[in-house]
Amino acid sequence: MNRTTSALTKAKLAAAILLVALACGGYAVASARASRAVRAATAGVGASDAQALYSRHCASCHGEDGDAKTEKGELYGATDFTSKRWWDKERPTDAQLRRAITAGRRGGMPAFGKKLSADEIAALAKYVRGFKGK
Ligand code: HEC
Structure with missing residues (x-):
């Protein structure tokens, strides 16, 4: 593997990690919202x-x-x-x-x-x- 491909691989890896992190963050926000909605719906x-x-x-x-x-x-x-x-x-x-x-x-x-x-x-x-x- 030469230097450019390894840099490219690293960039791809970083992008993939970023995507996963974003997805997890979105999920956490959505589930917090959902549980708040459930709490409101179940009357207090x-x-x-x-x-x-x-x-x-x-x-x-x-x-x-x-x-x-x-x-x-x-x-x-x-x-x-x-x-x-x-x-x-x-x-x-x-x-x-x-x-x-x-x-x-x-x-x-x-x-x-x-x-x-x-x-x-x-x-x-x-x-x-x-x-x-x-
Ligand atoms: C750092 C200590 C502390 C914490 C933590 C605390 N309290 Fe108190 N609480 C006191 C003290 C001291 C008094 C008495 C105040 C007075 O003599 O008027 C008191 C009094 C009260 C009173 C009675 C008020 C009255 O009419 O005389 C209620 C009700 C009360 N606390 C509820 C709670 C609840 C519910 C929580 C948790 C969300 C809580 N306390 C957390 C120290 C605390």
């Missing part, structure tokens, strides 16, 4: 999604079991969602729970309004209420 966020969201974004402070017995939860004084006393005292409406998650609270509760969709926040409000009396 399911219970298992809510649990996954909670584990990812909330459990570090509020605890997997909702009792806020984590290092960060104790550091910030995160709300214990298993406390019947807290629910009886605060009596938060769903709208109030959603607002706290969306806008955060002073004293260490981060705002999630830019990170999560309204559907995800509504599902989390419901999920948090599920800890009541556990």
